[in-house]
Amino acid sequence: MQPTALIIALQNKDQNAFKSIYDMYSENVYGIINTILKDDTLSEEVLQDVFIKIWNKAPLYSEKKGRFFTWILNIARNAAIDKTRSKSYKNTTQNLTVDSFVDILEDKTNFVSKIDSIGIKKYIQSLEPICKKVIDLLFFKGFTQKETAEELDIPLGTVKTRNRICIDKLKKTLEV
Amino acid sequence: MDIKAYISSGILELYVYGSLSEKENEEVYKILQEYPEAVEEVERIEKTLQQLSSVMASPNVNSLYHKIESQLEESTDKNTVIPINRSSKNWAAYIGWAASVALLIGLFIQFNKNQKLQQQVVTNQIEQNLLEGKINVAEEDLSKVKSLLNVLRNKDIIQIPLKAQQVDPSAYAAVYWDKEKQVTYIDVAGLPTPPPGKVYQVWSLKLDPLTPTSLGVLNNFSEDDQKIFSLKNTNASEAFGITLEPEGGSESPTLEQLYTLGIIDS
Numbered sequence: 001m002q003p004t005a006l007i008i009a010l011q012n013k014d015q016n017a018f019k020s021i022y023d024m025y026s027e028n029v030y031g032i033i034n035t036i037l038k039d040d041t042l043s044e045e046v047l048q049d050v051f052i053k054i055w056n057k058a059p060l061y062s063e064k065k066g067r068f069f070t071w072i073l074n075i076a077r078n079a080a081i082d083k084t085r086s087k088s089y090k091n092t093t094q095n096l097t098v099d100s101f102v103d104i105l106e107d108k109t110n111f112v113s114k115i116d117s118i119g120i121k122k123y124i125q126s127l128e129p130i131c132k133k134v135i136d137l138l139f140f141k142g143f144t145q146k147e148t149a150e151e152l153d154i155p156l157g158t159v160k161t162r163n164r165i166c167i168d169k170l171k172k173t174l175e176v
Numbered sequence: 177m178d179i180k181a182y183i184s185s186g187i188l189e190l191y192v193y194g195s196l197s198e199k200e201n202e203e204v205y206k207i208l209q210e211y212p213e214a215v216e217e218v219e220r221i222e223k224t225l226q227q228l229s230s231v232m233a234s235p236n237v238n239s240l241y242h243k244i245e246s247q248l249e250e251s252t253d254k255n256t257v258i259p260i261n262r263s264s265k266n267w268a269a270y271i272g273w274a275a276s277v278a279l280l281i282g283l284f285i286q287f288n289k290n291q292k293l294q295q296q297v298v299t300n301q302i303e304q305n306l307l308e309g310k311i312n313v314a315e316e317d318l319s320k321v322k323s324l325l326n327v328l329r330n331k332d333i334i335q336i337p338l339k340a341q342q343v344d345p346s347a348y349a350a351v352y353w354d355k356e357k358q359v360t361y362i363d364v365a366g367l368p369t370p371p372p373g374k375v376y377q378v379w380s381l382k383l384d385p386l387t388p389t390s391l392g393v394l395n396n397f398s399e400d401d402q403k404i405f406s407l408k409n410t411n412a413s414e415a416f417g418i419t420l421e422p423e424g425g426s427e428s429p430t431l432e433q434l435y436t437l438g439i440i441d442s
Binding site for chain 1: 185191205218234244245247
């Protein structure tokens with residue numbers, strides 16, 4: 001659901017609204033950032049930057065531009081990508097075997113989310129490899145259709161429908 | 177519009193990802209205003225993605241809020257300082273404008289200077305070409321004069337002065353004959369410029385009996401500054417004469433127009 005009332009309060013610098021927004025989206029923001037950075041310490045740092053930005057830039061958000069969730073996603077991806085160009089990122093010893101969000105999920109044992117994380121993890125692991133890759137690039141990394149097609153070497157026209165099939169499967173499992 | 181087909185095209189997923197272009201985004205937004213089932217689908221996609229990404233969260237996320245909250249106050253504090261920032265921004269803008277105006281003027285001056293210099297370069301090049309031409313001409317003249325000087329200094333060369341005749345008592349010429357090389361040099365600096373349509377013709381003469389043989393005509397008389405012409409002479413000449421003849425020369429000399437004549441001392 002688009003939290004319209006909360007968004008308006010946030011735009012008026014209401015800290016309670018900000019707290020609610022944080023509770024709603026911080027896990028998602030962290031998930032996105034960590035998929036890109038693959039480093040917990042840096043991800044926590046960037047998470048803070050992202051929410052400061054959300055607080056400061058909230059008045060610029062308008063529903064015409066897209067979903068509030070999408071707006072937050074973009075801030076998170078951009079902040080994480082910016083971080084990959086920093087010295088502190090280049091100094092981290094990155095786990096080179098981690099390729100997509102699925103690999104990160106693989107290593108995960110303690111879940112914070114209220115939802116059935118273990119169930120989701122199992123289901124995600126059983127997704128077809130192409131689904132894992134398409135979702136990783138389009139959703140987590142913010143690739144365009146064209147970039148995704150090039151990266152995975154599949155026809156541009158099939159990216160959209162393939163992704164649709166993958167998300168549909170997830171929807172059914174999650175009983176959304 | 178078939179909204180089911182639209183939904184199953186997969187465009188709404190991309191809309192939630194944020195991977196559509198601005199134009200496509202606007203189109204989807206319009207559709208969402210019209211079709212509630214499209215909005216429902218967007219909500220479902222969003223919820224799926226929220227669940228998917230929250231699985232990835234770190235246990236520390238909740239405790240981080242306090243850190244952020246303290247920074248919020250700092251950044252609100254910063255907001256009150258904005259007026260000062262603005263005025264300094266204006267100064268920066270003024271300085272920026274002044275700098276760009278100064279830069280423009282500078283560029284204009286440089287452009288003008290550059291144009292003047294380029295013109296100067298062109299003029300200088302023309303002058304240089306002229307001077308080079310002059311030098312070439314001078315060098316050519318010099319080498320001609322040098323070779324003439326060598327001729328005059330050569331002891332084997334016979335010098336024959338040709339004296340004026342009745343036609344023009346002031347006329348004078350000289351012949352320098354290199355017998356070995358069979359060349360005669362005719363110096364006609366003392367002859368008047370021939371009238372249009374006429375040329376001087378040089379003759380080698382045998383005296384007994386008088387038999388003239390043409391050595392050639394002196395074409396381009398007025399154009400030659402040195403007024404020294406070289407003509408081949410294979411004859412056993414005893415005298416040389418120069419007559420004025422119609423252009424192209426004649427087969428035998430027109431004696432009424434004999435300008436100069438000289439006999440070789442034997």
